Amino acid sequence: MLSEFLPVLLLFGLATAFAVGSIAVSSLVGPRVPNPTKLAAYESGNEPLADVKNTRFSVKFYMVAMLFLIFDIEAVFVYPWAVVFRELGWFGLGQMVAFIGVLGVAFIYEIGRGGLEWD
């Protein structure tokens, strides 16, 4: 039983070795020519607005992220269902309607509470 997980362990070890190895090698071998632009925080090509450590951002981003997660997970469930949609028939349809219905209630609640209003 345990030996079945040997490949997983190997992969784990390889991944760790690769990550540690690349950092170590690049810090040992790589040339270092710093200039102010290189040292600046990377912000998608924009001028950095503020110090990274003290930047506060609105809790609304968090709400959007949560909403995204919910619908992302929903998509994860809908995909395999769509593949075997015909075989599952009415039973599958009922289950999916119930699942999306529960998510829908939460979504309506969120809209009703003003969770999607930006200002």
Place this chain on the structure above:
Amino acid sequence: MTVLAQADPNVVLIPDVAWSSFAPELAPTFMALVLLLVAITRGREQIVAAPAGLASVAGGVWLVTQGPVVPGAVAIALGVGLPAAVFAFPRRTSLVQAWGAGMALVGALVLTGWQYVTVLDVAGDGSGRIVPQEALAGALANDGIAFFTRITVYLTALIVIPLGYGYLQDRRINRAEVEPLLLLSVVGMVAIATANDLITIFVALEVFSLALYVLCGLARRDRRSQESSLKYFVMGAVASAILLYGMALLYVATGSVALGDIGTALTLVSTPRIVAVLGLVLVTVGIGFKIALVPFHLWTPDVYQGAPTNITAFMAAATKAAGFAVVLRLYLVAFPGLQSLWVPMLAVLAAITMLYGAYLALVQRDLKRMLAYSSITHAGYATIGVVSVSDAGLSATLWYLLTYAVGTLGAFGCILALERTRKGEVGLLELRGLGRTSPAIAGMLSLSLLSLAGLPPTAGFAGKLVVFQAGLEAGLTWLVVIGVLSSVVAAFFYLRLAGQMFLEEPDEGAPVPVQSTGLSAGIAVSATLVIFLGVQPQLFLQLADSAVALVP
């Protein structure tokens, strides 16, 4: 399970859904969703309540014509009840929600009774035990533990709702989300009590924990409430991670997540023992956190003190019942193969828990904190039933949790009455002379404390008696002696408190309890149950005995 078209290699298994096995949970689940929508209607609740009620009535009529009369009747009653509540209390959303949640819980209790009569038929072999039933391809075990935990959890929630209604209003935290979250956590607790595989256990645990994290932080302007919520969340997340790690190791060792299969695999020689033992230990830590066994109890006093008091009452009574339900099923179904290991381990934990909890309860100055330590001590007593590893121990634990629930609900109800006139906590010294100013509340509080201490003729006495008996039968005399010692310490303390209330003069500025209909009703019901279960324990003891039936 029915298999369709076996010749086709692309067949999809369509499972038979045994709706009857989780029928009681459907009522609170649907009510929670509807109440969540009611919360955003801004005073025009009928927009949601009327269509939802109509759908429920239609579903109920369909059910009645199909055969199951009781579930249909419950659906019709709820479908009529919610719009009626909206009609009776116009523009008072929180009152409508309290009534709606209460109705759903009554419906759930009715359905639990219906399940007992029709689905979980009492076996014909004269043992009086119910016949356990597996459902949803083995994910649920609808057995005695599930049945009895349903009673305890639904009853607790039903008492907590009227207890807390006025309190939430006074503190201005009667948010529209309270009842839906409460119902959802109730559903999670019952789900964990029926869960028969590791995945269902974990999901159910998260369902009720997440709802409780939010409920603890209900008074979000109050720093203590914030602390309570955050502490519970962070420590709970760590405990969940440890539990999940343990479950993963168990899966690695046994190759299954179903508790029955794990139980079989652990008796085999081919199972890697070290991995399995590690899994067992980690699972014990994770679950021990939820039921607050010492040394995993550190969160309890702070969380219990900071949370709104009605939520504390609910957590103390219901979470413990749900946690012990999963402990019973895990250890008795999945881990009999490792019995030589976990029985001493849990016994030692129980002993430490009883002594440490009783000692720390002694030195507290705050009433809520003291009850938090008392809840820790009671986890120790209930564990005696688990480590007895017998039918008597199983039924004793279930029964003990019910007696503890009614006692602690009564005590917290009295605190609610005292707290309503003031913002902060109630210190123990402030109780002096309460018996002179308001004898009713002081009497009820003394009664509940006596029950928690385990003195006759209260429910607590009947509970402790049965648990200690089971422990003695299993040969755990030393553990029972420690249990008795710790009860004596606790009894002394509770009696001194009762004496303070009745024999001393009240101070200036002592809290004057506020009474409202809901609060009085809730306290009266719990006090009645404390006396009833103490004097006439036969009915529920019989139910607990009949609950000794596990899905293999």
